[in-house]
Amino acid sequence: xxxxxxxxxxxxxxxxxxxxxxxxxxxxxxxxxxxxxxxxxxxxxxxxxxxxxxxxxxxxxxxxxxxxxxxxxxxxxxxxxxxxxxxxxxxxxxxxxxxxx
Numbered sequence: 001x002x003x004x005x006x007x008x009x010x011x012x013x014x015x016x017x018x019x020x021x022x023x024x025x026x027x028x029x030x031x032x033x034x035x036x037x038x039x040x041x042x043x044x045x046x047x048x049x050x051x052x053x054x055x056x057x058x059x060x061x062x063x064x065x066x067x068x069x070x071x072x073x074x075x076x077x078x079x080x081x082x083x084x085x086x087x088x089x090x091x092x093x094x095x096x097x098x099x100x101x
Contacts, residue, residue: 020072024053027066029080032097042090049082061085061093076100 016064031048034040052064067081080099087093 020075021069022068022070024066024068024081026068027053027080029082029097029099030077032082032095035084035091035092035095037094038087040092042086045084047063058085061087067074 027049034048035045042062042064049066052069054065056063056065059083062085064084064086065081066084068079069081078100080101082095082097084095085093
């Protein structure tokens with residue numbers, strides 16, 4: 001009995017130490033190819049990807065970030081993100097898409 005309890009405790013401890021963390025949320029990465037600088041609008045981006053995970057301002061331009069970041073103590077990180085910058089007329093000024101997959 002004590003041996004089984006000791007093993008169960010070891011398994012719980014190992015799971016806690018190994019661990020992983022995920023931040024952000026999934027988004028439709030297959031839609032990235034549909035983004036066209038100067039043509040795609042902010043409304044188009046929202047229709048394609050949903051609500052952004054983060055919003056901000058970079059060099060006076062509105063930015064939307066979509067991303068999912070997963071880290072594991074025993075494996076490689078899996079990250080995917082899309083940062084879209086908008087012109088004052090709400091068309092895409094530029095975007096960056098990165099993934100480790």
